[in-house]
Amino acid sequence: MTMPMMRPPRKNPVLRTRQMNLPPGARGRVALGLTAAAAEGRFELQTCEDCGTVQYPPREVCHKCLSAALRWRTQSGEGELLGSTTLHHSNDLFFRERLPWRLGLVHLDAGPTLMVHLHGEVGDAPTRVRVGARLDRAGQAVLIGFPNEGSAHMADDKMLREMTSDPKFRKALVTDGKTETGQAIVRALVKAGADIVWVGHAEPWKKMGDGLDDISALPQVTLVPLDLTNGRQVTELAGSIGGKVDIVINNAEVHRTFGIGARRGTDVAKAEMDINYFGLLRLAQEFGPALKGRSADGATGATAWVNLLSIYALSNFPPHGTFSASKAAAHSLAQCLRAEMRPAGIRVINVFPGPIDDEWNQHTPPPKLAPTALANAIVKALRDGVEDVYPGDVAQEWLERWRDNPKVLERELAAGG
Numbered sequence: 001m002t003m004p005m006m007r008p009p010r011k012n013p014v015l016r017t018r019q020m021n022l023p024p025g026a027r028g029r030v031a032l033g034l035t036a037a038a039a040e041g042r043f044e045l046q047t048c049e050d051c052g053t054v055q056y057p058p059r060e061v062c063h064k065c066l067s068a069a070l071r072w073r074t075q076s077g078e079g080e081l082l083g084s085t086t087l088h089h090s091n092d093l094f095f096r097e098r099l100p101w102r103l104g105l106v107h108l109d110a111g112p113t114l115m116v117h118l119h120g121e122v123g124d125a126p127t128r129v130r131v132g133a134r135l136d137r138a139g140q141a142v143l144i145g146f147p148n149e150g151s152a153h154m155a156d157d158k159m160l161r162e163m164t165s166d167p168k169f170r171k172a173l174v175t176d177g178k179t180e181t182g183q184a185i186v187r188a189l190v191k192a193g194a195d196i197v198w199v200g201h202a203e204p205w206k207k208m209g210d211g212l213d214d215i216s217a218l219p220q221v222t223l224v225p226l227d228l229t230n231g232r233q234v235t236e237l238a239g240s241i242g243g244k245v246d247i248v249i250n251n252a253e254v255h256r257t258f259g260i261g262a263r264r265g266t267d268v269a270k271a272e273m274d275i276n277y278f279g280l281l282r283l284a285q286e287f288g289p290a291l292k293g294r295s296a297d298g299a300t301g302a303t304a305w306v307n308l309l310s311i312y313a314l315s316n317f318p319p320h321g322t323f324s325a326s327k328a329a330a331h332s333l334a335q336c337l338r339a340e341m342r343p344a345g346i347r348v349i350n351v352f353p354g355p356i357d358d359e360w361n362q363h364t365p366p367p368k369l370a371p372t373a374l375a376n377a378i379v380k381a382l383r384d385g386v387e388d389v390y391p392g393d394v395a396q397e398w399l400e401r402w403r404d405n406p407k408v409l410e411r412e413l414a415a416g417g
Contacts, residue, residue, distance in 0.1 A: 002121055005156035007169055007195075008299045020296040020345050021093040025138035030058040033072045038133035038141035039387035045112065047073040056112035077131035079108035081145065084118055084125055094137075098162065104145050106131055116143040120157045121150055134163040134385050137345035139338075155383060164385035165247065165304035165347055168193035173245045175200045175226055175283065176252035181308075181356060183211045184375035185249060190220050192379050195300075198241055200226025200252070228252050228279030234286050242290035246300060249378065251308040252279055255360040259321025269322040276326035277333060280307065284337050292344035304382055305341060306349045307334045311395040313352060314402050315409050320360075338387070349381050354394025367393045 027035065037044035047054050048062035049069040061068050084104035090096050102118040106129055114131060122129055122145050129145040136142045142163065147154070155166055167189050174189070176182045177199035189197050197220050201212060216223050224241070227233050254275040256268050284305075294302040312324035313331040331350065338348035355361040357368040369392035377391035390399045401409045 002151055002153045002155075002157050004153040005161075005168060005299070011297055018097065018296045018298070020137075020343075021097065022138040022343070022345055023094040023136045023140075023142075024092065025140050027140055028058070030060060031141075034058060034133060035135070035139070035141040037072060037074070038135050040389075041381075041384050041386045043075050043077050043131060043133040043143075044072040045075050045110070046070045054108075054110040054112060056114055075108070075110055075131075077108070079106045079110075079114075079129060079131060081106055081118075081122065081125045081127050081129045082113070084122075098158075101159065104129075106145055114143055116145040117159055118145045119147060119150075119154065119160060121147040121154055123147075134160075135347070135387065136163055137347075139342045139347070139387075161299065165349075165382040166192070167247060167379060167382055169195050169300050170246040170303065171196040171198075171244055171300075172247040172249060173198045173200070173224075173241070173287070175228065175248075175250045175279075177201050177212055177215060177223065179251070179371075180211060180358060181371040181374060182251050183215050184371040185251060185378060186215045186218075186221060188372075188375035188379045189249075190218055192383075194220060194247075196244075197221050198224050198245070200224055200237075202227035202229075202252075226252075228282055229274050231282050234282045238286035238290060242287050243294065245287065245291065246294070246302045247304045247306065247382065248283070248287055248291065249306040249308070250280055250283055253308065254326075255320070255323050255358075257320055257323075257360060259318045263322075269326070272323055272326040273329065276323075277329040280330050280333055280337075284333075288337070288341065291346050292341065295344040295346055302346060304347045304349060305337065306351060306378060306382070307337075308351050308353070308378075309334065311352045311354050311390065311398045314398065315406060315413060317413055347385065347387065349378075349387055349389065351378060351381070351389045351391065352395055352399070353377075353390075354392040354398065369394070 045054050045056050046058050048067050050067040051065040053062055053064045055063055082105045087101045088099055095101055104116055104118040106116050107113045116131055128148050130148055132144055133141050134144055172189050172194050174182055174185050178201050186197050186199055199221055201223055215221050226237055252275055254272045291302040309331050310327040313327040316324040334350050341348050353369050353374050355364045355368045357370050374391055377389055381389045390396055
């Protein structure tokens with residue numbers, strides 16, 4: 001049983017500041033299939049389409065029949081722990097500062113035998129375990145053995161917390177608290193145990209209903225002025241709280257309908273780009289270095305950056321054409337941000353929801369994603385340590401069609417869906 005995590009002590013500025021050391025990150029191209037699945041929370045292994053063999057480690061051909069017809073398939077992860085050991089010494093810089101570290105040998109019901117990191121609640125061999133894939137601080141897939149039935153505080157396991165970005169006892173910035181989605185995200189973070197939640201709000205003179213007043217009454221919440229179109233304001237806020245923020249959640253966006261021919265001029269498209277793309281750029285330039293500088297601050301060090309994008313970023317949805325284009329630009333920028341943050345161990349999580357149940361999707365037929373469901377998906381992504389999230393039925397369907405044939409999806413959307 002995992003003991004609940006206690007509030008970590010405040011950092012002592014006199015003691016040595018630990019620098020970020022990443023776990024070994026070298027992988028062959030074939031093994032990146034395991035990482036790609038783990039980035040979305042799945043555990044997949046290569047399966048031979050000719051003989052049905054499930055194999056590990058990844059190879060170019062099937063080790064049994066030498067067929068090159070290999071496909072990555074989702075696995076249940078059920079298996080038996082054959083043996084375990086605890087490391088008390090390591091020459092690797094990452095593990096030296098995190099010892100002791102427990103490892104185990106697991107024989108999967110599907111066939112392969114794996115070396116995995118072991119959760120603290122897994123008992124001694126022989127015992128049943130469930131293997132799952134997670135991303136480590138280097139952004140590479142690692143395999144973890146979990147107990148079949150975990151306790152209420154299993155997420156507080158020291159090893160597992162290294163692989164995830166759990167908001168518990170961490171400090172977060174939510175860039176827009178005026179929307180129903182932003183308010184739902186704030187409530188979800190508070191419920192997840194966040195220590196402090198700074199909530200940005202632009203145009204404070206504008207009355208936006210009771211939602212902002214309700215969340216500002218929460219003891220963990222502090223309202224801060226934040227307009228992502230105002231570079232000076234972003235810089236000032238970063239100078240004020242940038243050295244304290246552990247998680248940035250950028251949910252600020254401008255969403256307008258119509259595409260190209262139904263609207264004259266470029267003012268609306270510029271407004272969308274100014275928030276959806278350039279707002280992210282301004283925020284990343286100011287808060288990115290501060291997060292990278294605090295990524296090794298122990299159990300509550302800076303850990304994650306979350307971007308609220310849209311499933312429309314994958315393929316343009318003509319009724320929301322310029323909005324789709326701005327989100328596609330933000331998606332590309334977020335990939336650059338992920339590459340720059342990875343050496344510091346900061347995980348960049350991109351969220352691609354389908355249509356949200358808000359004012360800009362009033363004429364969109366159900367199913368639509370409730371703001372509360374979106375907020376819960378973001379917190380779950382932080383706890384699971386994934387990189388890409390597609391919440392909602394519409395997003396899942398679009399993703400499947402896009403992966404099957406992007407050109408077919410483009411033609412279907414052009415014809416009305």
